[in-house]
Amino acid sequence: MVxxxxxxxxxxxxxxxxAVVALxxxxxxKDVKDKKRTVVVPVGVTHKMLARGIREDLLKVQIxxxxxxxxxDLEKMVSEVQTLALSMLHKSVEGxxxxxxEHAPLYDPQMMRERRQFTGVIDLTFRELNAHEHGG
Numbered sequence: 001m002v003x004x005x006x007x008x009x010x011x012x013x014x015x016x017x018x019a020v021v022a023l024x025x026x027x028x029x030k031d032v033k034d035k036k037r038t039v040v041v042p043v044g045v046t047h048k049m050l051a052r053g054i055r056e057d058l059l060k061v062q063i064x065x066x067x068x069x070x071x072x073d074l075e076k077m078v079s080e081v082q083t084l085a086l087s088m089l090h091k092s093v094e095g096x097x098x099x100x101x102e103h104a105p106l107y108d109p110q111m112m113r114e115r116r117q118f119t120g121v122i123d124l125t126f127r128e129l130n131a132h133e134h135g136g
Contacts (some may be wrong), residue, residue: 001057001130002094006063008042010093013122015040015063015084025064036067043123055132057090059096061124063088078106081120088124100125 005021012019019038043060050056065081069075085101092098100123108119 002059002096002126002128004042004045004059004061007094007096007126008040011063011088012038012040012060014088014091014093018051019063026076026121035066039064039066049132050129053132055130057128057130059126059128061126063122063124065118065120065122067118068116069112070116073113077118077120081106081122084135085122088122093126096128097128098124099127 008021009130012021015038017036017038019040022039022041025039025041041062041064043062045060046058048056063084065077065084067077069077081103085103085109089100089101090097090099101122103120103122106120108121110135111119
């Protein structure tokens with residue numbers, strides 16, 4: 001099974017542009033004031049039996065895109081997030097393929113209103129098939 005932290009590191013490397021992996025992300029306005037921050041977070045794994053001895057592992061990773069912004073920046077930032085999301089669909093990282101991408105909502109309106117910070121989150125799901133031996 002692919003290590004989810006290595007998968008997150010691979011996603012960050014694939015994105016480039018200074019993307020970093022954070023296990024417990026927390027950023028202040030100062031951290032995103034002058035530039036866009038892209039953060040990759042390993043979220044979780046779902047194991048599902050498909051047939052006797054075959055297990056499907058769904059590995060979930062989130063990409064956060066943060067930037068100090070105004071309403072005038074929203075259209076450009078939403079477009080960037082959509083482009084990034086679609087670029088990851090069907091991409092293979094650490095030997096597993098991204099089979100699902102979701103970014104809803106496109107950004108956090110509350111963060112935009114209260115902090116003038118664009119915060120977009122992309123959920124990626126990677127699929128891996130593994131042999132599963134019944135313990136017992």
